[in-house]
Amino acid sequence: MNTRVSNNNGSLLASIGRRWVLGFIIIEIVFFSVAARGFMSIDTVQLILFYGTEVFLLGTGELFVIISGGGGIDLSVGFVMGFATVVSAKLMVLFATMGASPLGSVLLGCAATLLIGLIPGLVNGWLVANLRVPPFIATFSMLGITHGISELLLQGSPAKNLPNLAGEIGNGYFAYLTPSGSLSFFSRPEVARGQHVWAIIPNIVVLAFIFIAIFAFVLHRTKFGRHVYAIGGNRDAAIRSGIDVRKSLLKVYVISSLFATIAGLSYTLKYITGKADAGSGMLLDGIAAVVIGGASMSGGSGTVWRSLLGALVIAILETGLRILGLQTFTTYIVVGVILIMAVIIDQLFPNFNR
Amino acid sequence: MKKGYSIALAILLVLAIALPTFANGQGEQKTAGKKQLTFLFMPGVADPFYTTMEKGIQAKGKELGVNIVVAEYPKAWGPEDQVPILQAAIQKGGIDGLLIAPTSVDALKAPLKAIYDKGIEIITVDTFLGDGDYSKAGTDYGFPLAYIGSDNELGGKQMAEHIAKLVGEKGKVFCEATNPDASSVAARVSGFKAGVAEFPNMKLAGVEWCMDVQQTAMQQTLAALQKDKDIVGIFGTNVYSAQGANQAVVNAGLAGAVKIASWDATTTNIDNLKKGTVDLVLAQKPAEMGSLAVDWLYKYLTKKVQVPKKVIPGFEFFTKDNVNDANMQQYIYQ
Numbered sequence: 001m002n003t004r005v006s007n008n009n010g011s012l013l014a015s016i017g018r019r020w021v022l023g024f025i026i027i028e029i030v031f032f033s034v035a036a037r038g039f040m041s042i043d044t045v046q047l048i049l050f051y052g053t054e055v056f057l058l059g060t061g062e063l064f065v066i067i068s069g070g071g072g073i074d075l076s077v078g079f080v081m082g083f084a085t086v087v088s089a090k091l092m093v094l095f096a097t098m099g100a101s102p103l104g105s106v107l108l109g110c111a112a113t114l115l116i117g118l119i120p121g122l123v124n125g126w127l128v129a130n131l132r133v134p135p136f137i138a139t140f141s142m143l144g145i146t147h148g149i150s151e152l153l154l155q156g157s158p159a160k161n162l163p164n165l166a167g168e169i170g171n172g173y174f175a176y177l178t179p180s181g182s183l184s185f186f187s188r189p190e191v192a193r194g195q196h197v198w199a200i201i202p203n204i205v206v207l208a209f210i211f212i213a214i215f216a217f218v219l220h221r222t223k224f225g226r227h228v229y230a231i232g233g234n235r236d237a238a239i240r241s242g243i244d245v246r247k248s249l250l251k252v253y254v255i256s257s258l259f260a261t262i263a264g265l266s267y268t269l270k271y272i273t274g275k276a277d278a279g280s281g282m283l284l285d286g287i288a289a290v291v292i293g294g295a296s297m298s299g300g301s302g303t304v305w306r307s308l309l310g311a312l313v314i315a316i317l318e319t320g321l322r323i324l325g326l327q328t329f330t331t332y333i334v335v336g337v338i339l340i341m342a343v344i345i346d347q348l349f350p351n352f353n354r
Numbered sequence: 355m356k357k358g359y360s361i362a363l364a365i366l367l368v369l370a371i372a373l374p375t376f377a378n379g380q381g382e383q384k385t386a387g388k389k390q391l392t393f394l395f396m397p398g399v400a401d402p403f404y405t406t407m408e409k410g411i412q413a414k415g416k417e418l419g420v421n422i423v424v425a426e427y428p429k430a431w432g433p434e435d436q437v438p439i440l441q442a443a444i445q446k447g448g449i450d451g452l453l454i455a456p457t458s459v460d461a462l463k464a465p466l467k468a469i470y471d472k473g474i475e476i477i478t479v480d481t482f483l484g485d486g487d488y489s490k491a492g493t494d495y496g497f498p499l500a501y502i503g504s505d506n507e508l509g510g511k512q513m514a515e516h517i518a519k520l521v522g523e524k525g526k527v528f529c530e531a532t533n534p535d536a537s538s539v540a541a542r543v544s545g546f547k548a549g550v551a552e553f554p555n556m557k558l559a560g561v562e563w564c565m566d567v568q569q570t571a572m573q574q575t576l577a578a579l580q581k582d583k584d585i586v587g588i589f590g591t592n593v594y595s596a597q598g599a600n601q602a603v604v605n606a607g608l609a610g611a612v613k614i615a616s617w618d619a620t621t622t623n624i625d626n627l628k629k630g631t632v633d634l635v636l637a638q639k640p641a642e643m644g645s646l647a648v649d650w651l652y653k654y655l656t657k658k659v660q661v662p663k664k665v666i667p668g669f670e671f672f673t674k675d676n677v678n679d680a681n682m683q684q685y686i687y688q
Contacts, residue, residue, distance in 0.1 A: 038446035047445060051438055157533060157565075158432070164460070164494065171464035194473030271433045271461045278434065322442030327426060 020345060021292060021309045024338070025316060032320035039323050042198070046173075049205045050270075052315025054081070054263040058282055059289030059311040060212050060304055061259025064219065065135070066290050068252045069232030069299020072128075072135050076142035077260040077286055080120045081279030083146040084264025088113040089159030089274030092166060102163035110265050117264070120146055121257025125250035139253075150276035159274035170269025173199035174206045204266045211262055215255065216304035228252060232299030281332075285314050288335050292342040313338060391450045391655060392421040393648060396440050398455035398481060400427035402620045402687040403640050407479065409688065410641030411453065414648035422648075423449065433461035444469055451651040453644070455480040459537060463495050470497045475655060477647045479503060480640070481538065489663040499654060502647045502665040504638045506541035509669050510589075513542070513615055514549025516634055516671050517587045520613045524555035525586035528578045530595040532566050542591050542617065559585055564595050571598025572605075579606045587613040593622055600631045619672060619686050627677050635672040637685040642667045 033040040058077050065074045092109035100108060120142050127138035176184050177198040178191055191197055219225040227248045230238040239245055260279070267278050293310030295302025318331050395411050397404035408424055415422035425443040428435035436457045443449075452474050456462035463483055470476055476498040482488075484495035486503075517527060527550055531543050543561055550558045559582040564571035571594060579585055579602060588603070590596025596616030603612045609631075616623045619637035626632040646665055653659040670685045 036446070041445070044445055047438075047441055160460070162460070164463075167461060167464050171468070188471070193471060197471070267434070271437070271458070273433070273458065273461060275432070275434075318438075319442060322426070322439060323445050325426065325443075325446075328429070328439070 021294065021306070021313060021342075024313055025309065028313065028316045028320060032316070032324065036320060036324040039320060044319060044323070046199065046202060048312075048315045048319045050202045051319055052311060053202075053204050053208045053266045054279065054282055055285045055289055055311040055314050056212060056308060057208050057259045057263040057266065058279075058286030059293070059307045060215060061256035062286045063290045063293075063295060063302050063304060063307045064215075064228060064252045064255045066287075066295050066297060067219075067232045067299055067302050068228050068249060070135070070235055072232070072252070072299060073139065073287070073297075074124065074253065074256040074260075075136065075139040075283060076120055076124065076146060077256060077263075078279035078281070078283040079143045079146040079150070079276070080117065080257055080260035081264040081267065081282060082276045083120070083150045084113050084117045084261040085268045085278040086150040086153050086159055086274040086276060087116055088265055088268045089162055089272075090153060092162050092268075093159065096163050102165035105163050106166050106169065106269075113265060114258070114261055117261025118254055118257055120260075121254035122250070124257065125253030128253060129246040129249035147276055150274075154274070154276060162268070162272045164272075166269050167272040169203055170266070170272065172203050173201060174203055175200040204269055208262065208266060211259070212304065212308070215259075218255075219304055224248065224251065229300055232301075234300070284332070284335065284339075285311070288339045288342075289314060291339055291346070294342070294346065296346055297343075310342075390419065390421055391652065392423060392448050393451040393453060393651060394423045394425060394443055394449045395644070396425045396436065396443065396452065396454040397427050398436065398457050399431040400429055403480070403618060403638070404455065406687040407455075407640035407644040410644030411648050413641075414645040418648065418652050420648060420652055428457070431457055433458045433465075437462070437465050440469075441465065444472075444474070449474055450655060451475045451477070453477050453479050453647045453651065456483055457481070459483055459485070467494075467497060475499055475651060477502060477651050477661075479643050479647050486664070499661045500647075500650060500663055500665055502643050502650070502667070504538075504643075504669070505666045506538045507545035507548075508666075509617070509636060509638070510542040510545025510547075511549035512545075512669060512671070513589055513617070513634075513636055514546050514552070516636075517589060517613060517615050518550075518553050518556060520615075520633060520673075521556075521586045523553050526557050526559040526582050526584055527587040527589065528559045528575065528582070528585050528599075529561040529589045529591070530571050530575055530599045531561055531563050531591040532595055534563055539591050546589055564598060566592070566594050568594045568598040568601075571595045572601045573598075575599040575602035576606060579603070579608065579612075585612060587615065589615045589617075591617050593618060593620055596623065596632055597626070600626070604631075619670075621686060621688070624672065624677060624686050627672055627674060630674065633673065637670040637672060637687075639667040639670070639685065640687060641684070 061077060062074055065072045088109050091112050092105045095105035095108050124138050124142050127133040128135050172186060176188050177200060178189050179195060188197060227243045230243060231245050231248055235245065263279065268274055289311035290302060290307050292313050293302060293306035314335055317334055321330050322328065393415065395408060412422055426439050428439055452469060454476065456478055466476055477500050478498050480503045482501045483498065484493055486501050488496050488498050488501060490496060529543055529546055532539050534540055547558055550556050560578055562574035564574060575588065575598060588599045590599045593616065596614060600614050603609055603614065613633040615634035616632050617636050619635050623632060623635045627635050650661045654661050672682065676682050
């Protein structure tokens, strides 16, 4: 709708509106620091990132779809994520029983899942781009299909007996710093018990942000990225200017599916299990991250950076409320309210969010 | 616009570094000043078993002057619900000991090890890590002080013996279980099988798994009753399987003729016993587990007493004859 409208930097209102998400994050941090003992610490920052990983990932994938416009939305991400947890867990167990080393099983399991995880996206994209099925219906159907397949694969009980290494990777940190100043990577150094070791950035957060950085580059710096904005901004104009809309749309849904799959892998490595409904509550978070980040649901606007901020709003909220000791249900309510706020701001000041 | 973000980010970073130093300082002063111990209780899931356990923990904590912090009860069984709550509760700080019912024998190893490395002592209650044997050398789960919980295998066996008594030690029995993946349930079933095998005139007609769905339990039991019309006793491994089994028995017009036994003395099961829809209820002792856990942890932290790696409280059995006895009321999960 409103593609590339130049920002009107002048008015105060505009500048507040543009930064409200950042302002909200600061309010969250100040609030929880005062209200929740133990919130203000490096460890909390790590917890926020650790538990926010899936939201960061799903938000980035969903962003591509939402920018592409035409009612673009991917409702299947939560259950594609669950599907990925099931497939990866089953594959890791399979490779391990076939005699692969723990590292081999985990890596092969993840790699194969990344490939299989593209299939829901290919189908979604094909339905939307070639058959003109409304994205809502196409991806909603895929939600059911992936859910069903996952349950069939599991036969009632969560996947189990994964190699221990999976959990060590999923719960490990990129680097550790001992009080004596020695730095070690990937494995926690042996120190006297009770001595504080600074753990720096969970492994899965590092992995997630590598993927996010790559696709931020794709969206903001490549021709394909510009095409996605153009298609979302004005599809007819995009077609007239010779953009292959079908191919771009297909790619957009595959990217969304890819991120849902990565989110699933992150879950598998954290909890060393696979569950069909692992991401069932994540759809709201993924879409909310994008909308809070200021992307318009009608397409053509939004950035990865802003979606990450949107996801951060949710991640801080979840961890903060937990440390505060409030029931986790509270998060759903607050996220819902912020979501409505975001949309209202988008309506009132349509020109901010690009 | 970029500049605005940069400034805000800089402020965030400064806050993130400055405030914890300040907060840590406060925390240390507090622990140095007074030596009241604080234990965190992390339940497995929101259900009467753990609320009963909490009561035992609170009572013992009060007696010993230990401050008890109770984490949010996870709304579902599983590490993805439990671990975030656990880590947030630990993040608050000031915890000396942790009493936890791990929701996975594998997935909880890494998070609990990290907590242990911080210097917090851990006792697992009701459920365990690995195979529950923390005395074994060379495992990656030997760090908790102890496991305090039921011997499910023994419970299953005793259940078979009590059912045998009810049915005159002869006839076919059926087992309606929940989930083959839950180690506790699997042990109950294998204990039950072993128990039934001890009676030469008794036979196990079959075992079905209802995955905690009462409707499924009913259908499976109905099918079993169709197949073996001479079933005289059914063991339901939890409330849902027992209730489903009972519905099936009533629908098949066999009420009274088939004895039904259930695991866990929840108020639902006890009410069913009083109504006569259940004939036998096994009570674990969650309050005692909680109380023992606090006691051992306290002794270890204050007097460095050696803690046994495994503490197993026994069981009580409710029948309609003793369900109203005054001394049995303490075993009902409230």
